[in-house]
Amino acid sequence: MSKLRVLVGVKRTLDYMLKPRINPAKTGVDLTGQKMSINPFCDIAVEEAIRIKEAHKDRVEDTLVVTAGPSASEQILRQSLAKGIQRASLIDVGDKELEPLSVAKLLKATVEKEKSNLVILGKQAIDDDAHQTGGMLAAMLGWPQFTSASKVAFEGENVIVTREIDGGAETLSSPLPAVITTDLRLNVPRFANLAKVMKARKAPLGKSTPEELGVAIKNRLQTLSVEEPVSKRQNIMVKNVDEFVKTLKELKAL
Numbered sequence: 192m193s194k195l196r197v198l199v200g201v202k203r204t205l206d207y208m209l210k211p212r213i214n215p216a217k218t219g220v221d222l223t224g225q226k227m228s229i230n231p232f233c234d235i236a237v238e239e240a241i242r243i244k245e246a247h248k249d250r251v252e253d254t255l256v257v258t259a260g261p262s263a264s265e266q267i268l269r270q271s272l273a274k275g276i277q278r279a280s281l282i283d284v285g286d287k288e289l290e291p292l293s294v295a296k297l298l299k300a301t302v303e304k305e306k307s308n309l310v311i312l313g314k315q316a317i318d319d320d321a322h323q324t325g326g327m328l329a330a331m332l333g334w335p336q337f338t339s340a341s342k343v344a345f346e347g348e349n350v351i352v353t354r355e356i357d358g359g360a361e362t363l364s365s366p367l368p369a370v371i372t373t374d375l376r377l378n379v380p381r382f383a384n385l386a387k388v389m390k391a392r393k394a395p396l397g398k399s400t401p402e403e404l405g406v407a408i409k410n411r412l413q414t415l416s417v418e419e420p421v422s423k424r425q426n427i428m429v430k431n432v433d434e435f436v437k438t439l440k441e442l443k444a445l
């Protein structure tokens with residue numbers, strides 16, 4: 192049976208517990224001073240890679256977590272190492288904005304360099320909700336892609352993936368290599384214990400740049416505006432209880 196070399200792509204995003212605030216220029220979310228964390232779907236991808244490693248000890252040759260971003264993204268790589276991923280690599284793009292096509296090109300170059308044969312990504316990053324990187328990467332590699340996986344298993348040379356579809360489940364199979372994107376119900380990510388977090392702080396990280404990977408970062412989209420959702424709630428001020436009751440009757444709420 193061929194060995195598994197698993198690559199997990201992770202993105203640093205605004206922590207999912209925080210309410211995004213739009214910046215004054217209305218060109219995006221204001222990240223100043225905000226808590227940044229691993230994108231939740233990426234955390235699920237990390238967990239799945241670790242579970243595959245634990246369940247198939249003899250078969251898994253390597254688990255590698257990769258992010259393209261600023262140097263501050265090291266934090267999510269170290270967190271993944273603390274949980275059980277074997278190696279981590281930062282593609283340092285400085286403060287450049289990345290569109291999914293650029294990310295897919297950077298990941299493709301890394302997959303080829305690392306000889307990975309299984310890529311696990313989140314189905315979407317919760318900041319831009321693009322849902323594009325997995326599809327683009329699979330297309331550029333010419334590999335099959337399983338989207339929104341809720342279960343992953345192996346049978347000989349094949350990977351078997353179950354996906355939730357409207358009112359049921361679909362199970363698909365393909366030989367490796369393949370790209371899988373994760374859905375929320377695939378697993379519940381573990382917490383790393385403190386000793387492992389401390390150890391991961393000093394762990395060596397692989398580093399590369401887009402230039403070293405032979406990828407030119409070119410953005411094609413320009414954000415024209417970002418708006419808050421329109422509130423559907425209408426507030427009405429009333430002066431007294433009588434007016435309150437009258438208003439409720441007018442609104443047919445009484």
Ligand code: AMP
Pocket residue numbers: 200201202203230232233236257258259260289291294311312313314315316317319320321322323324325
């Ligand atoms: P998206 O297509 O932007 O919604 O992102 C889908 C998935 O692609 C994410 O969950 C990650 O697994 C991966 N991804 C997106 N951006 C990056 C990045 N900058 N570095 C590494 N992986 C990424």
